[in-house]
Amino acid sequence: MTAKAMPFPKGEFQEEEDPQEHLLFDPRPREEMNQMVMESMRSTTGPFWVVVGILTLLVLVCLVGAWVYMALTGMGVAGVRRPTYWGMFIANFVFWIGISHAGTFVSAILRVFKADFRRPFTRAAELMTAFGLVVAGMYPLIHLGRVWVAYWIIPYPNSRWLWPNLRSPLTWDMIAIFTYLLSSTLYLYLPLIPDVAMARDHSNGWRYRLYRLMALGWRGTEAEWHRLRTAIQIFAFAIIPVMFSVHTIVSWDFAVTKTPGWHSTIFGPFFVVGAIYSGVSAVVMILFLIRTTLANMKYFVREEHFDALGKLILVFSFTWTYFYFSEYILAWYGGDLSDQYVWDALTKGPYAWLWYTMLICNIAIPWLTLWNKRIRRSPAMMFAIGFIVNLGMYIERYLIVPGMISRNRFPFTWDEYTPRIELVISVGSLSLFLLLYVLASRLIPLIPVWEVHEGQTAHTLRRIGKTVVPTKSEIE
Amino acid sequence: MVDKAKWGMVIDLDRCNGCTVCVTACSMENNIAHVGEADAGYGRSMQWIRIERYWEGEYPNIVSRFMPVMCQQCGNAPCEPVCPVYASYHSEAEQLNVQIYNRCVGTRYCGNNCPYIVRQFNWFDYAKDMPEPLNYQFNPDVTVRRRGIMEKCTFCIQRIRRAEEAAEAQGREVRDGDVQPACAQACPSEAIVFGLLADPNSQVSHLARNARAQRLLLEELGTEPRVIYLKSERGTKR
Numbered sequence: 280m281t282a283k284a285m286p287f288p289k290g291e292f293q294e295e296e297d298p299q300e301h302l303l304f305d306p307r308p309r310e311e312m313n314q315m316v317m318e319s320m321r322s323t324t325g326p327f328w329v330v331v332g333i334l335t336l337l338v339l340v341c342l343v344g345a346w347v348y349m350a351l352t353g354m355g356v357a358g359v360r361r362p363t364y365w366g367m368f369i370a371n372f373v374f375w376i377g378i379s380h381a382g383t384f385v386s387a388i389l390r391v392f393k394a395d396f397r398r399p400f401t402r403a404a405e406l407m408t409a410f411g412l413v414v415a416g417m418y419p420l421i422h423l424g425r426v427w428v429a430y431w432i433i434p435y436p437n438s439r440w441l442w443p444n445l446r447s448p449l450t451w452d453m454i455a456i457f458t459y460l461l462s463s464t465l466y467l468y469l470p471l472i473p474d475v476a477m478a479r480d481h482s483n484g485w486r487y488r489l490y491r492l493m494a495l496g497w498r499g500t501e502a503e504w505h506r507l508r509t510a511i512q513i514f515a516f517a518i519i520p521v522m523f524s525v526h527t528i529v530s531w532d533f534a535v536t537k538t539p540g541w542h543s544t545i546f547g548p549f550f551v552v553g554a555i556y557s558g559v560s561a562v563v564m565i566l567f568l569i570r571t572t573l574a575n576m577k578y579f580v581r582e583e584h585f586d587a588l589g590k591l592i593l594v595f596s597f598t599w600t601y602f603y604f605s606e607y608i609l610a611w612y613g614g615d616l617s618d619q620y621v622w623d624a625l626t627k628g629p630y631a632w633l634w635y636t637m638l639i640c641n642i643a644i645p646w647l648t649l650w651n652k653r654i655r656r657s658p659a660m661m662f663a664i665g666f667i668v669n670l671g672m673y674i675e676r677y678l679i680v681p682g683m684i685s686r687n688r689f690p691f692t693w694d695e696y697t698p699r700i701e702l703v704i705s706v707g708s709l710s711l712f713l714l715l716y717v718l719a720s721r722l723i724p725l726i727p728v729w730e731v732h733e734g735q736t737a738h739t740l741r742r743i744g745k746t747v748v749p750t751k752s753e754i755e
Numbered sequence: 756m757v758d759k760a761k762w763g764m765v766i767d768l769d770r771c772n773g774c775t776v777c778v779t780a781c782s783m784e785n786n787i788a789h790v791g792e793a794d795a796g797y798g799r800s801m802q803w804i805r806i807e808r809y810w811e812g813e814y815p816n817i818v819s820r821f822m823p824v825m826c827q828q829c830g831n832a833p834c835e836p837v838c839p840v841y842a843s844y845h846s847e848a849e850q851l852n853v854q855i856y857n858r859c860v861g862t863r864y865c866g867n868n869c870p871y872i873v874r875q876f877n878w879f880d881y882a883k884d885m886p887e888p889l890n891y892q893f894n895p896d897v898t899v900r901r902r903g904i905m906e907k908c909t910f911c912i913q914r915i916r917r918a919e920e921a922a923e924a925q926g927r928e929v930r931d932g933d934v935q936p937a938c939a940q941a942c943p944s945e946a947i948v949f950g951l952l953a954d955p956n957s958q959v960s961h962l963a964r965n966a967r968a969q970r971l972l973l974e975e976l977g978t979e980p981r982v983i984y985l986k987s988e989r990g991t992k993r
């Protein structure tokens with residue numbers, strides 16, 4: 280490791296503010312941080328178990344129960360009907376895939392670009408990726424008419440030599456999601472190794488046995504660190520194209536069809552931008568919950584992090600708006616009557632109230648609030664904005680999936696759609712995500728202590744004459 | 756029209772009076788489920804043919820137009836490539852778009868990608884609720900579909916198969932007029948004509964050369980449909 284001290288870049292740091300407000304300029308001893316993280320994991324109060332109990336109940340009733348009931352009676356208990364063959368299940372699928380993009384984006388892209396503000400919350404975001412994918416991966420199965428033969432989509436040798444259709448975007452989807460789940464889990468696990476080793480050294484009983492297993496005998500030698508850093512670096516670069524490809528492929532489920540509204544070449548990048556937009560907003564929501572409910576987290580998750588993520592959300596809001604209206608302009612300019620039917624249904628038809636709500640949530644509110652530093656630095660406000668953006672992005676997915684296919688080239692067949700059991704299962708799947716997250720927050724260190732420590736060693740305040748100059752060393 | 760087409764159908768929109776006998780005959784022949792009042796009201800009634808009704812003009816100078824729409828047996832069908840398990844696939848021998856019921860997993864992707872909106876989904880096990888004597892009306896040549904799968908018009912492929920087997924037994928090729936699907940057989944005004952499009956002397960080929968056969972339905976999508984509509988000139992000035 281070579282270190283080279285450089286002045287902190289201008290702009291990232293305002294003159295008037297106290298440098299100690301930044302986590303990386305407010306170092307604490309490594310052992311103290313270890314203890315803080317361990318304490319946050321060990322503290323399980325009464326309300327915690329109440330929350331876990333309620334979530335478990337919701338998962339069992341609303342997800343498992345409703346799904347089994349639907350599989351036994353038939354897809355008819357859902358609200359889908361001709362011509363809206365895909366409904367809220369697929370909208371949920373796209374939404375959760377979008378949520379799962381945040382982890383990789385925040386962690387891998389910001390790591391590659393050496394954005395130091397990412398350090399305390401990479402793990403929180405990566406956990407969102409893993410659990411978001413678990414929930415998202417369930418939805419194509421929930422939505423199947425005959426879920427008990429879902430394995431026919433997997434290529435496996437069989438006596439009839441029947442293989443899945445590799446021309447079908449659903450087969451691509453299956454492959455892409457498996458790849459992403461596998462690589463993002465590995466990417467979550469690699470930076471976790473030094474932290475579970477730390478947890479192993481600070482615990483006993485069943486926790487000790489669990490962490491000893493997970494730490495793979497990590498001792499923290501120079502050679503181990505070298506290999507780990509190399510592996511993380513390789514993974515950070517390799518997972519970025521995987522992340523972009525996953526949501527592009529999900530968008531091809533729609534873009535490849537001849538359905539008016541879906542048949543659009545812009546869908547690939549548009550979906551990726553939308554995914555990152557909603558995903559980063561979800562990271563903000565999760566960070567707020569971590570900060571308010573977990574012990575000692577106010578030290579690690581600070582206002583500066585909400586500030587930085589707020590800027591990201593604003594940029595992605597601009598990009599998303601550009602893509603959304605590009606699609607609209609192309610439909611208008613193309614002059615295809617069937618596209619016109621779709622957009623009329625969204626802007627003036629039965630979906631107009633949803634469409635305008637979406638514009639307010641995704642454009643008006645972020646654009647009017649996030650320019651303001653005071654709002655960006657207020658965790659509660661950022662939580663509210665994150666929620667509103669996610670609501671807007673959910674509506675966007677809803678309008679794309681059941682909204683657009685309710686209109687087609689035969690006005691005689693037009694029909695809207697009302698969700699029925701979809702609502703129950705959606706609540707169940709949200710509970711599953713929260714339950715997994717709540718349990719994980721007590722099982723693995725949510726803060727990558729070694730990364731924070733590394734950042735704190737690289738950032739120092741140097742006194743030159745009367746002024747204090749923040750400096751940053753390059754870590755290679 | 757594509758050279759590869761084998762079977763074809765001509766629908767004369769001037770002759771169709773919207774009586775829906777074809778729909779009924781099709782339901783009987785192909786064991787199509789009766790979904791019951793509640794589901795039919797919710798827009799889940801299953802018919803392989805739908806009669807689209809359009810009113811033109813203002814009362815009292817009003818013209819009603821009917822258009823029966825069924826699976827167009829596309830030569831280049833949008834439903835085929837999207838199926839992950841090949842349940843919807845192209846029969847090269849018959850040049851028909853066929854649906855393999857026991858292979859279908861129920862993604863309903865084909866239903867979304869069909870530009871004609873003619874694919875039907877079995878939302879429940881409708882056949883199970885059929886009371887005792889009524890189940891004797893099921894056609895033994897056709898699968899009774901269970902829940903969770905897609906289905907659509909097959910051009911009565913069971914009748915095509917039977918005619919081909921009979922022709923083979925007599926040591927000849929199948930001829931025009933050997934096969935009639937249930938809808939064409941039932942149509943009282945002979946608006947639906949079915950036959951060998953591959954044979955230039957068949958009745959369908961003859962009708963397909965009619966001046967009123969101007970365009971195929973959604974021809975611009977490149978789906979190569981095998982159903983030819985003869986334009987309605989009723990109520991218009993000749």
